[in-house]
Structure formats: structure tokens, C-alpha cells
Amino acid sequence: MKVTDFLSKKAISAELKSTKKEDVIKEMVDLLISAGEIEKKHRAKLTELLMAREALGSTAIGQGVAIPHAKIDCVKHLVAAFGLSKKGVNFDSLDGEPAYIFFLLVAPQDSAGPHLKALARISRLLKDKYFRDSLKQSKDTASILKIINQEDDKKT
Amino acid sequence: MPRIKKEIIVKNKQGLHARPAALFVQIANKYEAEISVKKEDEEVNGKSIMGILLLGAEKDSKILIIADGVDANEAIVELESLITKEE
Numbered sequence: 001m002k003v004t005d006f007l008s009k010k011a012i013s014a015e016l017k018s019t020k021k022e023d024v025i026k027e028m029v030d031l032l033i034s035a036g037e038i039e040k041k042h043r044a045k046l047t048e049l050l051m052a053r054e055a056l057g058s059t060a061i062g063q064g065v066a067i068p069h070a071k072i073d074c075v076k077h078l079v080a081a082f083g084l085s086k087k088g089v090n091f092d093s094l095d096g097e098p099a100y101i102f103f104l105l106v107a108p109q110d111s112a113g114p115h116l117k118a119l120a121r122i123s124r125l126l127k128d129k130y131f132r133d134s135l136k137q138s139k140d141t142a143s144i145l146k147i148i149n150q151e152d153d154k155k156t
Numbered sequence: 157m158p159r160i161k162k163e164i165i166v167k168n169k170q171g172l173h174a175r176p177a178a179l180f181v182q183i184a185n186k187y188e189a190e191i192s193v194k195k196e197d198e199e200v201n202g203k204s205i206m207g208i209l210l211l212g213a214e215k216d217s218k219i220l221i222i223a224d225g226v227d228a229n230e231a232i233v234e235l236e237s238l239i240t241k242e243e
Contacts, residue, residue, distance in 0.1 A: 112215075119212070
């Protein structure tokens with residue numbers, strides 16, 4: 001599985017405006033709505049599920065990365081949005097560092113397998129400091145997509 | 157200093173996904189011992205969530221925990237109880 005298999009190419013932001021956890025999540029849900037991946041009527045429910053997941057324990061996995069995620073049946077397959085915050089957002093990460101790089105994952109209810117594989121794939125790419133740094137320095141969505149594509153091809 | 161290896165079958169219903177991975181790392185970080193986790197040919201730092209996650213260890217998969225240090229034994233006992241919980 002590659003990141004580009006589930007990352008919605010229209011749901012990428014090179015500059016998230018939000019500075020708070022819940023606002024970042026809403027902003028990224030909106031990316032998926034504008035990309036046509038999710039219908040607008042599911043906005044509130046999806047946001048609520050994502051926040052409920054955060055309440056169980058932050059999805060900020062350290063090194064400036066957060067992967068908010070939820071399962072909901074308004075999607076037929078796993079889909080992800082990507083966002084960058086230049087300033088960093090306090091996401092209650094275990095290492096205490098702000099989060100800069102966000103992957104938001106939405107999966108159908110009965111999809112433990114693909115969900116785990118997607119998390120594994122994202123982690124495999126993001127473990128590379130050079131990759132994280134080049135993402136953080138990206139100025140626009142085209143270069144973000146290009147960097148992710150290159151890394152996806154490099155790591156099989 | 158003891159160096160202990162233990163092979164464990166993951167029993168968490170959804171495998172080592174984000175939440176158990178975070179809990180794993182929280183436990184691992186309480187101990188002085190160096191902890192690593194191996195699945196197939198890949199070995200990662202047991203104190204890094206990203207490391208644990210990239211293994212993509214699904215339910216019923218086999219992992220090897222390696223702990224090296226004074227409290228290695230205690231660390232393995234606590235980590236094993238986490239990943240053999242069927243929730």
C-alpha cells in the first residue's frame with residue numbers, strides 16, 4: 001500500500017490556518033469535503049468522532065507528526081487529507097512537541113486491516129527526518145504531492 | 157545486565173494500531189532498558205511510536221521484543237500483558 005493510494009490529491013493544504021487542535025481537525029475535514037470525498041452533511045458527525053478519538057489519547061505520534069483518524073460509514077474506502085502547519089499546533093503529543101505535519105485518515109467501520117496498513121505506511125515514510133524536513137519546507141500542494149510521490153516510490 | 161528476548165503473538169483485536177502503539181511506547185519509556193521490537197526482518201526502536209506503527213503488526217502476528225538493561229525483565233512482562241490483551 002502506498003500513501004498516494006489513499007491520499008486525496010485535492011485534500012492537501014500547504015498552510016493550515018488553524019492554531020488549535022479542534023480547528024485543525026475541522027479544517028482538514030473541510031479539505032475532504034471540498035475534495036468531494038465526503039458529503040457536507042457528515043461534517044459534524046465526523047468531527048465529533050475524530051475528537052472522541054483524540055480524547056482517548058492524542059494521535060500526535062511525536063517528531064511533529066499527528067495522524068487524527070476515525071471510522072465512519074459515509075466513506076466506502078480509506079481516504080486521507082494532508083496538512084502542514086508552519087507555526088505548529090499544540091496537539092498534546094507524547095513528546096511534548098507541537099505538530100506540524102498532519103495526516104487525517106477516515107476509514108469505513110469494518111476496515112481494521114487497511115487502516116493498520118495505512119498507519120504503517122505513513123509511519124514508514126515519516127520516520128525519515130529528511131523527508132519530514134522537506135515536507136515542512138514545502139510551499140505549495142504540488143511540491144507536497146511530488147515529495148510524497150518520490151518517497152512512496154523509493155520505499156517499497 | 158540482562159538482555160532478554162521474547163516472542164509474542166499480538167492479540168489486540170485491531171493489531172498494534174495507533175492507540176496500543178502509543179501505550180506500548182509509554183510503558184517502554186518508563187524503563188531504563190533499551191527496548192526494540194522485531195517483526196520479520198525489521199527491527200525498530202520500542203520507544204518510538206512511529207517505529208512500532210511502521211511494523212503494521214496485525215492481530216495474531218508474531219513479534220519479538222528485545223530488552224537490554226537492568227529492568228529488562230519487568231519491561232517485557234508489562235509490554236507482553238499490553239499486547240496480549242484482546243480488546
